Amino acid sequence: MLALSACVSTSTSEARSDASDELDGFYKQDLDFRGCAEFAPTESASQFFASENVECTYLEVPMDYSSPSGEEMEVAVLRVPAEGDPQERIGSIIINPGGPGESGMLIAAALSMRLSGTPLMERFDLVGFDPRGVGASRPAIRGFSDAERDAGTARTTLLGTSGSWTEEDTATLVDKCAAASGGKEVLAAVGTRHAARDIDVLRAALGDEKLTFLGLSYGTRLGAVYAEQFPENVRAMVFDGAIDPRVDGEGQRMATFEGFQRSFDQLAAHCAQDADCPLDTDPESATETFQDLVQPLVRDPVPAGNGRTADFAQVTGGVGVSLYTREGWDAAIAGIAQLKNEGRADQLLALHDLYTGRGTDGVWSNFLDANFAINCMDEERRSPQVEASLRARIAATSPWLDSGEDFTGSSRHACEHWPADPTLGFPYAQNPSPLPETLVISITGDPSTPYEGGVSLADSLGAALLTVEGARHTMALQGISTCVDQTVTAYLIDLALPHEDARCRL
Secondary structure (H helix, E strand, O other), rough: OOOOOOEEEEOOHHHHHOOOHHHHHHHOOOOOOOOOOOHHOHHHHHHHOOOOEEEEEEEEEOOOOOOOOOOOOOEEEEOOOOOOOOHOOEEEEEEOOOOOOOOHHHHHHHHHHHHHHHHHHHEEEEEEEEOOOOOOOOEEEOOOOOOHHHHHOOOOOOOOOOOOOHHHHHHHHHHHHHHHHOOHHHOOOOOOOHHHHHHHHHHHHEEEEEHHHHHHEEHHHHHHHHHHHHHEEEEEEEEOOOOOOOOOOHHHHHHHHHHHHHHHHHHHHHOOEEEEEEEEOOHHHHHHHHHHHHHHHHHHOEOOOOOEEOOOHHHHHHHHHHEHHHHHHHHHHHHHHHHHHOOHOOOOHHHHHHHOOOOOOOOOHHHHHHHHHHHHHHHHOOOOHHHHHHHHHHHHHHHOOOOOOOOOOOOOOOOOOOOOOOHHHHOOOOOOOOOOEEEEEEEOOOOOOOOOHHHHHHHHOOEEEEEEOOOOOOOOOOOHHHHHHHHHHHHHHHHHHHOOOOOEOO
16 A cells, blocks of 8 residues: 555655645655554454554644644554555555444455455555544544443443433543543544545555545545545545435434334344244334333343343344344344343344454454544534434334433433534535546445435535445445446546446345
8 A cells, every 4th residue: 555656656745735834744754664463453353463464554643733733643554565566556545444433454454355366456555544533543532441331331322212411421421531532632633524634644645646545434424525625636536335415413313213224124024034033923013022122121231141231222232233234134133032032132242242342352442432522523413402302203213223211301412512513514525626536336225324325425526326226334345246346446446437327236
């Protein structure tokens, strides 16, 4: 990702032509790559960082771009150098896997193993980074200890329907996160707009005149904000599992919960084909059957192995992560069967842990903490009245997730005492110019980022849209669809876009 070739590299002064004098030192910095073992977030992830093919470093960036001479942050970066002839190297593909809060380093290391020997790895360095506040980047956002997370007492989500916040809770949470993360100024510095500016510093430090980017899920928001801020610096961008730039946080949440209810209903129909289905053989009653199993867990968690218990949020979270792909349904059904037949949730808690960043050694990544903090800096705050109304609408829209609680008078927005106002703004990335043609992939049955959001992003950016008929969340370069992967490869290498109304099918 950094091995520079004469055919695409430019001088660092050319790559930094848009930088102010105060930022010039950041754009000029030399990246000192080394082994990656120290960057592994958990023991279970260390296998991906131990490869001789990966190398890591820290990128220095200003904590506040409006005051670049002040405090600095370090963004952790991993690259896998191109495998082919250096003279044929095009540049770097910078990846963000989503979240927000997911490790780009980890996804780049894992993806490089699957892509080894392909034309993409012949022509590009693969680069992943942990956005500011995430993973191995320093300082990293923290809020809760491993013990608190294991006990289920840690809550840093804006998505769930279980539990409520008091004003004392929201104020205490900010103080707790600030103390563990390095101060309130750190909490105020992790919004997507700053992270997008970090990408431009990384682009220049890597020696790339133009950015080639792959963004998945939240990564589409990060990439779209980059396109808005630096359209002249874009070579190619792929957006997979797009967040609608015209829909605010409340609208996005409602669309997400509608999608997850649809996927739960599909899981229930699949389950009903088996006489032993723990949700019964009538899909119409599946939500009610599931609710009978999980609502009691709000106050009475069940055993889940290794001295741990699982509550409503952890059990529904384990089912929820299984709804992202059709391949995950059977694991969720097995977990529901264990809960129904044994009164235990070992399997569903394991699924929840896998998604939320608990390593097999019991060490948690900071995914949930960073996810919460980034969303606090991106999305609008709601009054207690609006928050209570939203919770009620979520319960009605996605009844499989209804906790049975009455939030009237007790709901507050978890970010209400955050030390800075949100910086993203809605809508964003509307017709940025001059932006070359980009590629949006949107899946008709995506449970997390609805298909319509991809259509909206493509329209906002003037991008080509590849429609995928199927049900899952993201798929680019994952070996799931030859049609999709060939389309993405042709675009990234040759800038060849699919024809209008192009479609792939799972």
